[in-house]
Amino acid sequence: MSETRILIVDDHPLFRRGVRQLVEMDPDMTIAGEASNGAEAVEAAGTLELDLILMDLNMARMDGLEALRQIRSNGVDTRLVMLTVSDADDDVVAALRAGADGYLLKDMEPEDLLARIKEAAEGKLVISPQLAAILAGIVSGGRAAPADALSSLTSRELDILRTLARGMSNKMIARRLDITEGTVKVHVKNLLKKLGLRSRVEAAVWAVNHGVS
Template identity: 75%
Template sequence: MSNTILIVDDHPLFRRGVRQLLEMDPELAIAGEAADGDAALEAATRLSPTLILMDLNMARRDGLSALRTLRQEGVEARIVMLTVSDAEEDVVAALRAGADGYLLKDMEPEDLLAAIKEAAEGRMAISPRLAGLLARALSGPREAPGDDALDALTAREGEILRALARGLSNKQIARRLAISEGTVKVHVRNLLRKLGLRSRVEAAVWAVQAGVDQ
């Protein structure tokens, strides 16, 4: 089983519900559960899941703090926030801290399962009703890249931008393009500078809006 999932939430009943939902799909397996951010750090190291579903607001240690620590420690699992908060500051903070997606708990079960599968397969997972919020966050307080911004990119940077728009990690991009992860990081840094963006998440959102992922 290639897709193993760690469920992190401080409500046992919700964890059970997510587990039951995921168990409906034979391509997904439960790696384990954790009740707070501290337990998530330990479980991520011990279980090495490929995907972590994590609540934002939890006792003892919140999801955003745990997310930042997981990324600082080099955990390569895809991490998707699964929460009730649709506040712009929470969404933007999570994505800029390294989250691979942001899903809301009030999604229909079948839609949530489909989004989780997309995340497990390497795509960015964002609740549909957050799209407008991300667009506003991307456009302010400064202007988004102009229509001619792509002309400033090299062919390789354009390839990597399209890969970012599809939600691929540096490792996946390196494998696909037969280059090193270090080279991918250099290209990402360069294209962010040319586009005037601050993070790969902003680049991915802008690229999707501009149709670059087609």
């Protein structure tokens, strides 16, 4: 398949440049155009061949929300993700109601942001983690970490988590539980997925904070 063509809309040239650099680190994505305000975005959305629009909210001539509305009312259904500093509930809700396919905060980690942009291009609804709670009550498909995450773990996974949370390496855990290191890795991998975490460090902190011991 050909590369994903993206329009970046933001009134700060430097920010656009940063996003361009980030996005084009991925060989499958390219910045097909830039716009510095909502009006230009509406224009570009109607003329360029686009797969995804990254839109700022706060812009001078026309803000992102209004631009989104005009784009949609022009019958353009290009995927569009808000990329902004505002974490206000109202902004999030309004953007999604107006037809945004995602809402990301500018202070995300770059590689995380890049991953979300890719997901958005693939058709997923992407939301910054901090906003997941807000979204839970509004959108049905929200992906917030389940409160009963602990009970979803098998007893073996709990064994591993408890040991991991004492700072043990996979090898030490393996020796202690008398299984191979490879098997420990499998359990760690699975429990990370179940808990929605990304590393054993997060798992250890999670375990301590949830009284797993």
